[in-house]
Amino acid sequence: MKARVTVTLKSGVLDPQGQAITGSLKSLGFDGVSAVRQGKIFDLELGDADPADARLALAAMCEKLLANTVIENYAIELV
Numbered sequence: 001m002k003a004r005v006t007v008t009l010k011s012g013v014l015d016p017q018g019q020a021i022t023g024s025l026k027s028l029g030f031d032g033v034s035a036v037r038q039g040k041i042f043d044l045e046l047g048d049a050d051p052a053d054a055r056l057a058l059a060a061m062c063e064k065l066l067a068n069t070v071i072e073n074y075a076i077e078l079v
Helices: 016-026 049-065
Strands: 002-008 038-045 074-076
Touching: 002 049, 038 049, 049 074
Parallel strands: none
Antiparallel strands: 002 038, 002 074
């Protein structure tokens, strides 16, 4: 089973990298971009065939390692 975990900063958390990307895009002529928020994507291959067990394991992985839950949210997608 394959899974994708998307980790993003919570709203209200400053995103200096996103601000730098926004500025760079504007300097390259992409004036339609008003803001960028950056994040991380993890693609995982799991041996578990049960979707419910996989979701529980993935949530534990996010809580313990993949996401800093103080400042980040995560979303789990089974593929």
